[in-house]
Amino acid sequence: MSDNRPIGVFDSGMGGLTVLKALRAALPGEDLVYLGDTARLPYGTKSPETVRAYALQAVQLLMSHDVKLVVIACNTASSVALGPLSDALRPLPVIGVVEPGAEAGCSATKNGHIAVIATESTVKGGAYERAIHALNADAQVTQLACPLFVALAEEGWTEGEVTEGAVKRYLLPLFPDGGEVPDTLVLGCTHFPVLAPAIGQVLGDKVTLVDSAATTARAVALTLKDKDIAHAPADEKSIVRFMATDSPERFARVGSVFFGEAIEPENVELVDLKPAPA
Incomplete structure (x- = not known):
């Protein structure tokens, strides 16, 4: 069977475009719908209740495009x-980026000591620590919130x-x-992978940098196969649809840095997220 419905991807802004880029590379036959909630960025400083409400609204919009799988391309x-989205959308598969x-x-660590940098909400929630310990109970996990990195990435300030x-102040x-x-x-x-060159320059080659984009793409590929909802043939170039809740022009300009190729402003649809029905 071949399922030509698109994969839905959402993020609080443009950082999830790194995941979209990996999905497009790994799954060239799949159509993709991306939603960036740029009007309410950042999610990382908001309460869990607010983030869950925003996420449900975003997914409701993606569902209106008849998506066959949802990727939460936002760590927060x-x-x-x-969990709540997986329960609400069942049997529709929902994949996050924390576990990947x-x-x-x-897989990357040699000494079992892993540092995690994230938003305030992700660090406080401890999701990465739980996910890492589920895989390696003996791992030592050090977490640090780096909220300024989100603003730098969204402004396209990836070097200088x-x-x-900021990298030195946070990480040294x-x-x-x-x-x-x-x-x-x-x-x-x-949002942080676009800062990887600057981070690598400060830390040097003694530290392995890991982002979840490629691993998430592999998890999506396995789920499509397991659920028998992949789109064949896989040699077709995927169609990508972009949506943003604020400033399509800025989304296109800065988003091109995350996506790795030009995004034309006229190809970004401005949308309004309404409260999800009770």
């Missing part, structure tokens, strides 16, 4: 809303003095000279 929403990111971190200064205390330090750094927010 994955950490607090994956934890899996990638556990300001970005390098995690990796002091001497003693045992983490050998793996999980980028626990989909």
Whole structure:
């Protein structure tokens, strides 16, 4: 069988476009619908209740496009809303980015000490620590909230003095000279991969940087196969539809940095998220 319904992807803004990029590379035959809730960014400083409400509204809009699977390409929403959304949408598959990111971190570490940088909400919720310990009970997990990284990424400030200064201020205390330090750094927010070059320049090659985009794409591919809902043939170029809740022009300009190719403003639909029905 071949299921040509699209895969729905949503994020609080543009960071999830790194996941969309990985999905497009891994699943070239699948059509994709992306929603960035740019009007209410960031999610990471909001309460779990608010994030769950926002996530449900986003998914309701994606459902109106007859999606066959939903990817929560937002670590904050994955950490607090994956369970409720999975229950609400069952049997529609819902995949988050936390578990794939934890899996990638556990695979990469040599000394069992993994650092996770994320938003305040993700760190406070402890989702990564739980996911990593579910895979490796002996792992040592160090978490740090880096909220300024989201703003830098959204502004497209991926390099330069300001970005390098923020990276040093946040991360150097995690990796002091001497003693045992983490050998793996999980980028626990989909906005952070665009800052990876700056982070790598500061930390050097002693630390392996991990993001969940490729691992999430593999999880989606396995789910499509398991549920027999993949679209064949897989050699077709996927059609990507973009939606944003604020400023399509800015979404296209900055989003191109995350997506790795140009996004034309006229191809970004401005949408309004209404409260989900009770």
